[in-house]
Structures are given as C-alpha cells and as structure tokens.
C-alpha cells in the first residue's frame with residue numbers, strides 16, 4: 001500500500017509525520033508523492049492560529065476533492081485533536097480523525113483497510129459470474145464494467161456500486177455472441193465509465209481491442225459507445241471507431257459543464273480546453289460523427305456568469321444530441337454539503353434555456369439529412385403499415401427516431417435504406433423505396 005502525506009505546521013508536526021511513516025513502513029506502507037497512486041491520503045494538520053487552521057481546512061478539502069473510490073482519508077494533528085467532533089460532522093468524507101497522541105493506532109487502522117480491500121475484491125469477482133436472461137429485442141445493452149473510481153462530487157454511484165471492475169473480455173464476448181444468436185443486431189456498450197475499461201488491469205488498450213473482437217461477431221451490425229469520458233478518449237480508440245464499419249459513428253460523452261470552476265468543484269478531470277480539443281479531434285477524424293452529451297445546470301456555486309459561459313459553449317459546440325438536468329442533491333455526496341446551493345426554480349430555468357437552444361441546434365442538424373438516404377434499423381411496425389426505426393446516429397430510448405412508409409412487409413430487426421423527406425426538432429421522416437437487407 002502507498003500513502004500520500006501532507007504535513008502542515010511546526011517542526012513538532014514534521015517529527016510526528018516521520019514517526020507515522022516509520023510505523024507504516026513497518027507494515028509495508030510506502031510514501032508516494034503521486035496522489036493518484038496512493039491508497040491512503042493523510043494530512044497532518046495545525047490548529048495553532050486562525051491562518052494555520054484555515055490552511056489545514058483547505059488542505060483537507062483539497063484532498064477530499066482528489067479522493068477516489070477505494071482511497072481512505074486520514075486527518076491527524078492539532079486541528080483534529082481540538083475539533084474532532086466538528087470536523088466529523090462537517091467532513092464525512094474523512095475516514096479517520098486522529099489526535100496528536102493517536103499515531104500508534106495507525107498500523108491497526110491500515111490493516112483494517114487491507115481487509116476491507118480484500119473483501120471488496122472478492123465481492124467484485126462474484127459479480128462478474130452472474131448469468132443473464134435477455135428479454136428480447138433488436139438492440140441490447142452490454143455491460144463491460146461495474147462501479148466507478150471517479151468521485152464526481154454530485155454522484156453517489158461509486159458509494160453504491162463500489163470500485164471499478166472491468167469484466168474479462170472472454171465473458172463479454174461470450175455474452176455478445178449469445179445475444180447475436182438471439183437476434184440482437186445492435187450492441188450498446190455501457191459501464192459507468194466505458195473509456196475506463198481495462199485500467200484496473202493496468203492497461204489502457206483493452207477497449208479498442210474489445211471493440212474489434214465485438215465487431216467480428218456474426219449477426220451484430222451496430223456497436224454503439226455510451227458514457228465515454230473525454231479525458232480517456234485515446235487516439236487508438238478514435239482510430240478503431242473510424243476504421244470499423246460496425247462501430248456507429250456516434251459517441252456519448254457526458255461533459256456535465258464547460259466552466260473550469262464548476263468542473264473543478266464537480267471533481268471532473270476535464271477542462272473547457274480539453275473538452276474542446278477532444279471534440280475537435282473526433283470531428284476531424286470522423287467528419288460525420290454524432291456527439292451526444294449531458295449537462296447539469298445549477299450545480300452549487302454556479303453563478304449567472306458560469307451559466308452564461310455554458311450557454312455560449314453549447315451554442316458554439318453545437319452538440320448533435322444533448323440532455324440537461326437541473327442539479328439534484330444526492331445524500332452523502334460532497335456537493336450536497338457545498339455552500340451556495342442554487343434555488344430550484346433557477347436550476348430549472350437554466351435547464352429549460354439550454355433545452356430551448358438545443359431544440360434549434362437539433363432542427364438545423366436534422367435538416368441536413370433531407371434528401372439523403374440513410375440506413376435505418378426497423379424497430380416497430382404500425383397498424384397503418386408505417387414504421388419507426390433509428391439510424392446509426394441515434395441511440396435507443398434516448399435519441400431521435402425515423403418514421404417512414406414505403407415497402408410493405410418489413411419486420412423489426414431489418415436494415416433498410418430510407419430517403420429522408422422531412423426533419424423535425426427531434427425526429428426525421430422518410431420513405432423506403434428499396435428492399436431490405
């Protein structure tokens with residue numbers, strides 16, 4: 001195990017930290033300067049005068065923001081000795097508060113963490129083996145991982161679902177083959193963080209490889225990527241998306257916001273600059289790519305200026321698909337306790353303004369398809385002989401659809417060419433003249 005230790009205050013604290021490290025070395029805990037590699041984050045605080053207290057509190061908050069699922073946060077020193085009760089109440093993210101005479105307890109605490117980790121790993125293995133009884137349909141979600149190691153401050157999922165655990169490729173491929181045999185044509189690849197696939201195995205190249213293997217499965221025609229994280233989209237992933245015809249030229253990247261201040265408060269790794277450059281690269285490499293995103297309005301501390309910047313960003317980026325939610329307080333999350341919570345009516349009004357803007361962008365985007373012939377997956381046949389379906393540019397349930405007429409006798413699961421004759425805010429309509437494939 002590794003510990004990241006920040007020491008504040010006087011020489012006495014420095015000596016206490018050295019004692020703590022010696023005790024932990026004795027049970028194979030090494031010091032690291034890299035927060036991401038640490039299993040334990042520890043801050044040795046000072047509570048001498050007002051400024052020192054303030055500095056200690058800021059240092060604890062900094063570590064709370066950096067803390068990932070699976071990491072533990074320990075606060076020691078004068079501040080935790082004097083204000084243990086208050087800190088425990090105000091900072092539930094702190095796992096252990098130790099006073100100045102409690103350093104000897106550290107080895108026992110760390111051994112307890114080891115046991116917890118072993119139990120969590122055991123539980124993770126059991127999950128992967130669960131069988132699946134597929135309910136049917138032409139499109140099926142396939143889960144490639146469970147849990148999440150990010151700690152977005154508004155989200156309770158990591159606390160509910162635990163550490164990120166990638167499924168083994170063999171298990172995913174076997175499930176995908178079985179789905180194909182049951183008539184599934186479209187696989188929707190999902191996880192809390194799809195682009196994190198394989199990182200818990202210490203590898204960053206597993207997602208592109210998995211996608212190529214999924215493409216080789218007979219019967220599967222479309223493979224769609226949901227919940228991708230901007231900062232984890234690699235050139236190799238873009239290349240595979242570009243080269244593999246079965247991979248839909250579609251990607252869902254929930255960015256949540258564009259303001260660096262709000263992104264930092266959300267504990268997201270992206271910045272406006274990184275989001276812009278990833279989207280620019282995707283559009284450059286795959287010119288017809290459709291990008292979907294999700295936003296949160298009214299996150300604690302979101303000012304009028306932050307919101308206006310988000311509005312201008314959406315206007316500029318012209319996402320093809322977009323969902324927006326007013327921020328909702330989730331119990332036990334850091335954001336729920338943040339000051340400057342935004343009033344509900346303001347959050348909702350901001351979400352409505354973004355949606356009204358997106359409606360215009362979506363209509364403009366859809367109009368470019370008029371006169372074009374697109375491949376459509378038939379999903380439903382109506383009594384009057386008309387059909388509804390989807391192009392590869394739309395995800396099931398959440399995106400646009402195509403309503404069309406034309407050839408008789410089409411069935412769900414067929415792929416047909418549909419010439420688009422009209423475009424609406426969120427739907428297309430057209431006619432199918434040619435026979436199904």
Ligand code: SF4
Pocket residue numbers: 148149150151152155156157158192193
């Ligand atoms: S929002 Fe997504 S990435 Fe962030 S913590 Fe929740 S599940 Fe993980």
